Amino acid sequence: MDVDKIRNVALIGHSGEGKTTLAEAILFNCNAIDRQGKVDDGNTVMDFDAEEINKKSSISLACANGEYKGYKFNIIDVPGFYDFECEMVQALAVADSAIIVTGAGGNLTVGTEKAIDYCVEHEIPAMLFVNGLDKDNSDFIKTVNAIKEKYGHKIAPMIVPNMIDGKMKGFVKVAYGVLRDWERNESAVPDYLQDAYEEAKLAVTEAAAENDEELLDKFFTDGELAPEEIELGVKKGINSCSTITVLGGSAIKITAYSI
Numbered sequence: 001m002d003v004d005k006i007r008n009v010a011l012i013g014h015s016g017e018g019k020t021t022l023a024e025a026i027l028f029n030c031n032a033i034d035r036q037g038k039v040d041d042g043n044t045v046m047d048f049d050a051e052e053i054n055k056k057s058s059i060s061l062a063c064a065n066g067e068y069k070g071y072k073f074n075i076i077d078v079p080g081f082y083d084f085e086c087e088m089v090q091a092l093a094v095a096d097s098a099i100i101v102t103g104a105g106g107n108l109t110v111g112t113e114k115a116i117d118y119c120v121e122h123e124i125p126a127m128l129f130v131n132g133l134d135k136d137n138s139d140f141i142k143t144v145n146a147i148k149e150k151y152g153h154k155i156a157p158m159i160v161p162n163m164i165d166g167k168m169k170g171f172v173k174v175a176y177g178v179l180r181d182w183e184r185n186e187s188a189v190p191d192y193l194q195d196a197y198e199e200a201k202l203a204v205t206e207a208a209a210e211n212d213e214e215l216l217d218k219f220f221t222d223g224e225l226a227p228e229e230i231e232l233g234v235k236k237g238i239n240s241c242s243t244i245t246v247l248g249g250s251a252i253k254i255t256a257y258s259i
């Protein structure tokens, strides 16, 4: 495979927020494994060491790879406990980018903060994955707002989850302004998600415009950007480390699916 089709991605963040579980889901979706193991069952790819299985928590970094849409992803699963911070430093020395996995408890956890600070300081392109949206009391918007409080306009949520009775039934694709369910049916953004959608749309549009002169001109002239332009500008922002995009879901429940 061509080198330019290889991506080294580190999963970092606070302990217990779901990095190993998300790695398992990614590998499953890449068809690298044929069943999705669970940390609690001691059968994940990344937590293979006897002590990790015993503790139900990662101790050293682990790597596995899978292919998706013509790209090879080398996934590096990093332990979240502070005692193992050097593992994050090692992983990010070789990673092209990071997925910062955070819980959805409505706050900025210390591990998330450390992970974002490290990526910002060392200019590592990063995105946030707000995990555990199947849990009672999970709150994507509150969590994103808590992170925004410290990192402001760097944070650009590309989705707004559609939560019904505590379950994520799909999400608004913010750049496109459509609601998508897990069968990939698309419909108009419902009224109850309108405010959250508009707020997120403004955030991603501004992030896109800030990262590209032409888009900035267009934004000032037209007051809006096309979905493809938003995606292009946000991608540029991620690459130049001025934007951290946000997705969310439930690692334990992710089955074959792509945005």
Ligand SMILES: Nc1nc2c(ncn2[C@@H]2O[C@H](COP(=O)(O)OP(=O)(O)OP(=O)(O)O)[C@@H](O)[C@H]2O)c(=O)[nH]1
Residues within 6 Å of the ligand: 013, 014, 015, 016, 017, 018, 019, 020, 021, 022, 038, 039, 040, 056, 057, 058, 059, 078, 079, 080, 081, 101, 131, 132, 133, 134, 135, 249, 250, 251, 252, 253
């Ligand atoms: N309900 C729910 N539980 C989850 C989710 N993701 C992970 N968990 C559970 O949370 C616990 C911790 O998950 P891990 O994947 O080990 O978390 P981690 O971030 O790798 O933890 P460290 O390796 O200690 O940093 C396990 O019991 C998982 O089954 C999720 O999306 N929803």
Ligand SMILES: [Mg+2]
Residues within 6 Å of the ligand: 019, 020, 021, 047, 057, 058, 077, 078, 079, 080
């Ligand atoms: Mg782990």
